[in-house]
Amino acid sequence: MLASLPPRIFLRTKLPPFIAARSFAIQSDPPSRAHSAPYQKRTHNCGALNLSHAGSRVVLAGWLSPGRKAGKQFAFFPLRDANGTAQLVVHDTKDDSTFNTMCDIPPESTVLVEGIVNARPQNQRRPIPSGDIEIQVNSVTLLNRADSDLPFMPLDNHNLANEELRLRYRYLDLRRPALSDNIRKRSQVAHIVRTVLHEYDFCEVETPILLKSSPEGAREFLVPSRISNSTQGSSESSASTPTPRFYALPQSPQQPKQLLVASGAVERYYQLARCFRDEDGRKDRQPEFTQVDLEMAWLWSHEWRIGGSEVKEVIETTIRKIWSEVEGVELPTAFQVMTYAEAMARFGSDKPDMRFSLELQDISTVLPAHVQAALSQRGELIEALVVTSDSPFFRAAAGIRQDTIEPGVEQIDLSEAGISSWLQSSDILRSLSVDELHAPTISDALISAFQESAKMWITKRPRKSEGGSSSLGRLRLSISATAQQLEDVVLPSAPQFLWVTEFPLFTRADSDKDFLAQGRWSSSHHPFTAPMWQDIQKIYDGRISEVRGQHYDLVLNGVEIGGGSVRVHDASMQEYIFSDVLQLTKEETACFNHLLHALRCFDRLMAILCKTESIRDVIAFPKTSAGTDLLFNSPAPAPTDVLDQYHIQPSSRA
Structure with missing residues (x-):
């Protein structure tokens, strides 16, 4: 055993503490x-001890921290438990072996001490x-x-062990006050x-952990079952090899939850x-996480364009x-609302950090008319991020090199020489067939529109925004950091x-999900999200990219901490979305479970409250970035005889 553990938990043969409640002598x-x-x-x-306990006899239990001797006659030892620290004083006397025992x-051993509370000298008191x-x-x-x-020593903050070692001995790392405070705050x-x-009259209901695999969404964890086609009496039971079944x-x-609320049993x-x-x-991100999951019936759209204003009220009240109770901070009565577009x-992100400015600008309008016409014909615009010389962000911006920014982004020093150099090398202008004759006009337009000596980055993109962030949006965050x-x-x-609303209802699948969507349209949130009522006809007209959904995300300091949507209530529309938009096969539609835009509200919220960048610091037993548990050594291989029970044959492929 590496670190001593409370005996009432781990030494199961020991008598419980309440048996020893009466006073009697203890033989160590x-x-x-x-x-x-x-x-x-x-x-x-x-x-819990303070000056009001002075003179009282107390019995304490906890973990003994390294002590320090003050001469030959006495020593000090901090004693910790989950609630705080108390200083122990031990005197060296001829008739008592306590001093030597403590030393x-x-x-990090677990000890029980009995003693008297004394007031510390005024000049030795600690805050x-x-x-x-x-x-x-x-x-x-x-x-x-x-x-x-x-x-490692859990209180040694000056020589903090690496995260892998701390995860391997998580039970020891949890003694660090920072982690234990996070767990209690959670x-x-x-x-x-x-x-x-x-x-608000919500009913807490547990939903199944073992479900059926869905045809789309993120990759799932499958759980093998000993039930097979033969044990179920399936028509496939005549097959020579049983087909395994999975949860x-x-x-x-x-x-x-949708079926629960639709049943009328719970509103x-x-x-x-x-x-x-x-x-x-x-x-x-973690392979397993916690979300605060809600579902409400009978919603309306009071005071914001999408439905579900009651959800907004409930979430804002909760936040x-x-x-108020955890941080002692009073928040505004209503949170800001902004559309995805x-x-x-403005920020190049669907979850903008509103704590600093640095807004993006459409500079198409300051360019010469023939450039504007070329952009309009292509359905494009030229977007810019400008950092002026008097900005507190300028020193950070000045240190960015062209070779460190993303492809398609061009850097301009707003001076005659800088603009001249850019005009000669710009791929963006070349793509718009801008020749040297127009260069002076563009140079004059930029200098007159923006402060000289500023730093500028530009990119050309479609007028309709796509995805979760743009190259300039990511550059904005980098400059701020x-x-x-x-x-x-x-x-x-x-x-x-910040509430972000009116997301595109459908998007092309992300690269990591293309194997699931197979190049088809996918739901930005999930396929049950209702369209904005103004855009319903666009679904049937084939203008899929223009359809906005009644989907909303809650963003805190640039981090998405939750989201939701109003559901499709029209069965024929839902069927049309499945078959004609998402192009699911009959088999996929028949066994459809759900698509997911996962809400990691609780873990992310706790990370922000606890002022840590990693959600691993607010989870008692987290996984590594590779999805492994170093403490319990999972996932682990299963013996062949166990796999045989589930009709699973290991593959010979690497």
Whole structure:
């Protein structure tokens, strides 16, 4: 055992603590062994003691931190539990072996101490809850001894172990106050969410974890079943080899919750749902994650263009309650709303970070008429990101080299020489058949429209925005990050919430999902999302790219923390979307479960609340970016005899 663990949890043969509630003498086991006899009941948490307890006898339990001797006569030891830290003082006397016992106990061992609370001298008090007192130790019991060669010390923030090692020994890493505080804060936020939703008459309902695989969506985790075609009495049972049957772990409770609400049994459903996606890990992704999942009936569209204003009210109330009780911050009564088209045009992102400016500009209108005409004929525009010399972002922008930016983006120094150099080498102008005769006109237009000495980046793109971000949108974020590293810019601490609405209802499949959609149109959110009522006819006219959906995302500081949509309620329209737009086969439509645009609201929300970049820091037992669990060594190979029960034959392919 690497680190000592509380005996009431891990030493299952031990008598429970309540048996030892009455006072009696304790006979300590030898220091090398875990304590096996009953022990006294803990009277206080380490972090709960203060000056009002001075003179009181207390019994504390926790993990012993490395101590320090103050001369030959006494030593100080911090004692930690999940609630805080208390300082122990041990004196060396001839009649008491406690001093030597404490000094011989390895750090991170679990101990039980009994002693008297004393006030610390005024000049030795510390600004922590128990910083005004110390415990004069009378006796100590070693409950569980830690190894003397731990892989790392959880409180050593100056030499923090690498993440892989900390994940391998996660139970030790969880003793770090930063992580343990995150876990408790997560519980607090979950409690607030449940409280608010119950006040809005939501009913918490658990949906199945074992479901059927869907024909589209992200990659799923399949769970083999011992049930096969032969055990089910299928018509295929005459086959010589049984066909295995699989469950799929849910990417979202999408279809079960819709059927639940459609049944009329529950009008307002929610759950803190566990969801699963077999995808590559990133700092904001895990193969298993938690989302706050809601479904409401009888919605209307008061005061915003799409339906579901009650969802907006419920979510904003929940978020305001969380920030008020957890952060002590009062948020505005209503969050800003922006369409997808506006977000992409101004910020180059469908989840813009509103804490800083640096907005994109359409500079087509400042260019000569013949250039505007060429762009209009092609349905394109020239978009620019301009950073002026007096901007706090200028130093970061000036350090960007042309060879580090994305293809299709051109860099211009707004000076006569800089513009002249760009005019001679611009692929964008060449594609518009702009010759040298027009160069002076373009140069004069740029200098008159923008501040000289500014930095400019331009790109040519379709007038209709596509995707989740543009090249200039990503450059905007890069410049901001560099400016923050240079300490030229400090982003405001106040959270910036934003609703993004009116997304395209259909998009071409992402590259990582093309194997699922097979080049067809795919649903931007999921195939049950209703179109904007103004765009319904466009679906039947074949103008698929112009159709906007009643889909909304909630963005916090540039991070999507949730989203939702109004459902299709017209059965004939839903069938048309399946067959004619998404082009699902009859077999796919018949077994259709759900498509997913996964909402990782809870994990991402907690990462922002806990001020960490990785959601692994707010999950008790996370996976690595490769999807492995280093603590439990999963996934792991299964023995052949186990695979035989599921009629699975390992492939010889690598």
